Amino acid sequence: MALACPRCKDHHQVLDLPEFWKSLPRESELRGKYAQPAEYAAQWLLPVGAAVLGVVLLVAGQVAGGLLLLAGGAGLGFWFSRLASAAEEARERWARSMYCRQCPATFLREDAVTV
Secondary structure, eight states, rough: OOEEEEETOOOSEEHHHHHHHHHTTTTOTTHHOOOOOOOOOOOOHHHHHHHHHHHHHHHHHHHHHHHHHHHHHHHHHHHHHHHHHHHHHHHHHHEEEEETTTTEEEEEGGSSOOO
């Protein structure tokens, strides 16, 4: 049972995208186009620093500034975690992707047509 491209319905030229990318020569322009998405390195120093500074201000009696920094640190931490999740999901989608050499299309394995 072969998998075919959902666009052109050809099953002879369908390859796993990671394997196709590995087979490309280093000087190929397609290496940049079909490369795996970059991994997101979350910068946790800023949100943790803001939260710690917020707690210090709360203890020192600066309630408004402390709460603002604490909420800002929590918001930044949540935003950074969402960016990291989106980057990981993009990398997982790339790993499940397939490439059709007949009609240069990329598609997910679950979208492929079974022949």
